[in-house]
Amino acid sequence: MSWKDILKVDEFFFLPEQPKDKGAYSPETDKVQVNLAGFNLGNEDKIIEELVSTITHEYSHKAAHPEVKPLHDKLKNEMSRGIVNYFFDFVEKKEELKTLTVPAIKIAKLIAYEEAFTYSTAMRHQKKPNVNVIGSAMEYTLETIKRLFDNLLKAFEEEGNEIVEEFEEMISSIMGNIEGTIMKPLNDIEMEVRRFISKGNKLTRKEHMDYFMEMVGK
Numbered sequence: 001m002s003w004k005d006i007l008k009v010d011e012f013f014f015l016p017e018q019p020k021d022k023g024a025y026s027p028e029t030d031k032v033q034v035n036l037a038g039f040n041l042g043n044e045d046k047i048i049e050e051l052v053s054t055i056t057h058e059y060s061h062k063a064a065h066p067e068v069k070p071l072h073d074k075l076k077n078e079m080s081r082g083i084v085n086y087f088f089d090f091v092e093k094k095e096e097l098k099t100l101t102v103p104a105i106k107i108a109k110l111i112a113y114e115e116a117f118t119y120s121t122a123m124r125h126q127k128k129p130n131v132n133v134i135g136s137a138m139e140y141t142l143e144t145i146k147r148l149f150d151n152l153l154k155a156f157e158e159e160g161n162e163i164v165e166e167f168e169e170m171i172s173s174i175m176g177n178i179e180g181t182i183m184k185p186l187n188d189i190e191m192e193v194r195r196f197i198s199k200g201n202k203l204t205r206k207e208h209m210d211y212f213m214e215m216v217g218k
């Protein structure tokens with residue numbers, strides 16, 4: 001048995017060029033991955049604390065994701081239908097962008113609620129755990145939606161159509177729009193998580209303020 005078995009992490013990496021990517025859980029492979037280069041924190045206690053938080057976080061994804069997956073798949077279907085409708089002009093002009101932003105917000109919220117759960121697991125061993133619902137959920141939401149657009153482009157290409165540059169520009173502009181639209185709900189959910197942790201860990205007024213200021217400073 002090695003230290004790796006004790007930590008129960010499926011794959012360890014050392015990616016110094018991506019120090020912010022401390023860990024990941026991949027729903028496709030069901031594996032938990034940890035990037036050891038993300039723990040260059042100097043102080044040994046801090047390293048252990050962050051490592052435990054990261055592993056707990058990713059394992060919480062592994063536990064929560066199967067519960068969330070049926071709804072996640074359903075919303076992805078809704079988004080795919082929205083994309084098809086949008087591009088093939090089945091909807092009224094005035095409703096067009098809503099066809100995409102409404103399901104996008106649902107996907108973002110679902111992903112953010114999963115992150116809310118996985119980040120709050122760290123509150124048992126850290127007073128003010130690092131919480132980044134906005135960053136994590138934003139990245140995963142945009143990735144999920146971009147993949148759906150890519151599927152459409154691929155199907156389009158397979159039919160022998162040429163992908164015009166205009167089409168790709170349009171998608172990138174829509175992605176920008178979606179990013180702006182989901183920012184507020186993600187922000188609200190992160191605030192909810194910080195409030196929950198602050199209350200649960202009985203932060204003083206000063207600590208509570210600092211904890212919220214961290215969010216603004218990001």
Ligand SMILES: [Zn+2]
Binds near residue numbers: 057118
């Ligand atoms: Zn996460």
